Amino acid sequence: MKFEAITIKDIAKALNLSVSTVSKALRGSHEISEETKKNVLAYAREYNYKPNPIAQSLKRGLSKSIGVIVCNIDNNFFSQVINGIESIARQKDYNVIITQSQESYEREVANSEHLSSRSVDGLIISLSAETKNVDHLVKLHEKGLPMVFFDRITDEIATHKVIANNFKGAYEATRHLLEQGFLHIAHITSSGSLSITLERLEGYKKALADAGLKPDPRYIKFCQHGGMLPEETRQALTELLQLKVRPDAIFTASDRLSTTTLSLLRKMQIDVPGQIGLVGFTNSISADIFHPSLTSVVQPALEMGQLVTELLIQLIESKRPVTQFQKKILETELKIRDSSLRMP
């Protein structure tokens, strides 16, 4: 199965020109007479000539493609981010190659190596929950592969980063629960090695502190796989419910965690928000038809994807080494719905 396309050679032969002349004519070089240019362009258009991007890549040493590593695409937050990435990439004529780490460190390492050997021009990464060591990325970065981080970032690599204001988002979510009169607010979150986990945890603690409450470590549950495995969340929730002073509200720190927790509470016949209030980080487009509708901290996922892609392409296309890096922090939005309302 071959897919034959017209090449510069064909044009050259047809018009009795040399390959180099045709190439220059196509790029509008001043070295070529207007008439020749016209002829070449006309012929190219007629036969629908498209330059072979692979040959161009080989020549230029750039592939016009960028790699993406996220934990999972089947997740409203990440699929929205990818939407944003794709829109900018397309606009700037880059291809996007998406890979999933499934929260596994090993797969993240394999993906990053595979992508770099696939000669992508740059990498967009959100770390996996399992990842505690970023040497694999440091190595690639030192070799000169441009990369940018979003959402789950690391301090160990100096480059552009885009995150949501996780601290503030978590703070507002927790404060909202406090304002509703909840007192024993638990927190179910992802792996402690993730930046978002720490930031959200700090926001949660600060809100409690500001209300004169002392965070209780027993109320804070980490899920090493970020909610990929429902069993993990069940475990965390079960432990919370067995505490002597059972929490009267839960703040969940990620998309999967939020929906799974709500699902489990329903299966356990626990009334939300009657017996337990709930606020979660989630970008689910269906949060308002959940039972109960889910109060959520929504991240500007689309913008994050767009912004991070713009920064990466900027890095790729910059002539001189970039030394000034940005850390963009986008604001979240607290959408108050039924799951957190003490008195509806």
Add this chain to the structure above:
Amino acid sequence: MKFEAITIKDIAKALNLSVSTVSKALRGSHEISEETKKNVLAYAREYNYKPNPIAQSLKRGLSKSIGVIVCNIDNNFFSQVINGIESIARQKDYNVIITQSQESYEREVANSEHLSSRSVDGLIISLSAETKNVDHLVKLHEKGLPMVFFDRITDEIATHKVIANNFKGAYEATRHLLEQGFLHIAHITSSGSLSITLERLEGYKKALADAGLKPDPRYIKFCQHGGMLPEETRQALTELLQLKVRPDAIFTASDRLSTTTLSLLRKMQIDVPGQIGLVGFTNSISADIFHPSLTSVVQPALEMGQLVTELLIQLIESKRPVTQFQKKILETELKIRDSSLRMP
């Protein structure tokens, strides 16, 4: 920003061999002595040699990448399919380039041309809702670009196709509503030009007919953009609710349509299933925490993605032209939940 990697040339120079010898040694050719092979392999391993895939692509005329065109990635059904695509592609060492048509015919055309000029080795497609004419794909297919379809397919191109048993899925959904005692069952579906629309419509009609009911065209609403625009769904729903004999149940034909309809019914304060029963095609992982939990026809999305990718790669790698094509039909599953239960 350059990203220098070791090449065959470097190895050749270091070991005092020719480029061709090194190349052959790396591929384990019988022309090369065991000792030389050992040396080359050792050196390659030590310096972490990875063949430049772009150069290989140029040489072989194959890029080891496949293009995907779906309407939208931010949708549980499609993201699950892509999950399946990715798993097989990775396993067979293909890259996946994902594009979104956003249900627009123009973007579908642009994407298909962009991908083919990007020299992907093959295409996986689910047609956009707007697409009525597939000439752009016929042209590429005739030029020899392997392609396979899933979900929204066309008869005009002879190739492998993978779909769910839409007829049966729709039939069972409708029959279930009938069994629950609903009599006036409306159907909100996508564009009439989509294969899935027709198949599901037929299943719906057949179930009604088998129950001795005559399908009423006023009860059938088409959404040209497949639910991408909520306004379209609102319009359809509003019209249904204004009928003299208001439907007492609705069967929605796609992911977005289902969640949007449920959302709108809630906003309109219409009790589901009390006033209106609801069954929808959806792969939402949260259908059981909807209010009410949503009875749904679930498609084996992951398997669809895996299967369609296997078929494509089979096509790409086949030495001789393939003339026998498969149309795989995977079974759906009806998950009965609250939204369709007359008497809970």
Add this chain to the structure above:
DNA sequence: TTTATTTACGAAAACGTTTGCGATCAGATC
């Protein structure tokens, strides 16, 4: 007329591979 300058084009190398073929040399066969 001679010499410089411009214009318009072609030859060839390069990017990193793969591959057919020819070269060399050893040993085997007659």
Add this chain to the structure above:
DNA sequence: GATCTGATCGCAAACGTTTTCGTAAATAAA
């Protein structure tokens, strides 16, 4: 001793493009 065979390797072309450099003709300046 001449020929053959097999093993091992290098040369060179090829994939399609870009780009540097050279060169011929045409024009301008001397």
